[in-house]
Amino acid sequence: MIFDMDGTLFETDTLLVGVHERIFQTLRDEKLYLEPTPPVEKLLGCLGMLLHDIWNQVMPDSTLAARERADELMLQYELEGLEAGEGSLYPHVAQTLRELHDRGIKLFVASNGLEHYVKGVAEHKGITSLFDGLYSAGEYETATKIDLVRRLLTDHDIESAWMIGDRSSDVEAGKENGLQVVGCAYAVYGRKEELAGADALISDFRELLELGGVEQT
Incomplete structure (x- = not known):
């Protein structure tokens, strides 16, 4: 199987809701993405896609630098959440x-x-x-x-x-x-x-x- x-x-949403907010807060703090945080439902609806395709859907107006940083942050915050017993x-x-x-x-x-x-x-x-x-x-x-x-x-x-x-x-x-x-x-x-x-x-x-x-x- x-x-x-x-x-x-x-x-996944038991982990990703908190991760999603942290990603976009960090992107704003680093001046990489200054638009409002997209709804978490948009991210959840993309689960199953490759990361490249996910960010194109979630923040299509972003720069390549923002999407690449979002890749790094997602993994970092997911692993931190799992370590903390989330999910x-x-x-x-x-x-x-x-x-x-x-x-x-x-x-x-x-x-x-x-x-x-x-x-x-x-x-x-x-x-x-x-x-x-x-x-x-x-x-x-x-x-x-x-x-x-x-x-x-x-x-x-x-x-x-x-x-x-x-x-x-x-x-x-x-x-x-x-x-x-x-x-x-x-x-x-x-x-x-x-x-x-x-x-x-x-x-x-x-x-x-x-x-x-x-x-x-």
């Missing part, structure tokens, strides 16, 4: 991942986030040991999630898997690599139509235990 991170395993996994994620792992199912993450952020979430939430690999666009410098998932499949010689995520990029990454796709309908960051094309939808993370091939005994 290959999982997206934000909006799938990690309830939560979605309900039942840790227990369900543990049960899937105990059944011998190989678990992976494929995220468009930065390497230290993706690994930081897994580490601080105590789930790193459950995964056979934590793949991020930041580490592998992939242009799309399709490419990232293809790299993961090749590295681990995987022929059959589920792709589990909440955004259209997850559906595309699964389908383009010949995988079954589970859409996480409990996530609030994307639009419902983004999950069109998924083979199954779940509204509770525990439903993964009942999918074909991993029926609960």
Whole structure:
């Protein structure tokens, strides 16, 4: 099973609301962005995109220097927040991942986030040991999630898997690599139509235990 991170395993707004305000306060203090702080909903709506695309959406009128500084600040403030115990996994994620792992199912993450952020979430939430690999666009410098998932499949010689995520990029990454796709309908960051094309939808993370091939005994 290959999982997206934000909006799938990690309830990102529990960390990002505070981070968002700090980023734009710092940009103002450093005279890099003097416009009003964009609504945090705009940032949350971009989760799943590459960082470059996120800032183009959130502050399209900004300079390259402002966007590059926002990249640095986002990672810094996210890691500081995680260190301080901020941010939560979605309900039942840790227990369900543990049960899937105990059944011998190989678990992976494929995220468009930065390497230290993706690994930081897994580490601080105590789930790193459950995964056979934590793949991020930041580490592998992939242009799309399709490419990232293809790299993961090749590295681990995987022929059959589920792709589990909440955004259209997850559906595309699964389908383009010949995988079954589970859409996480409990996530609030994307639009419902983004999950069109998924083979199954779940509204509770525990439903993964009942999918074909991993029926609960």
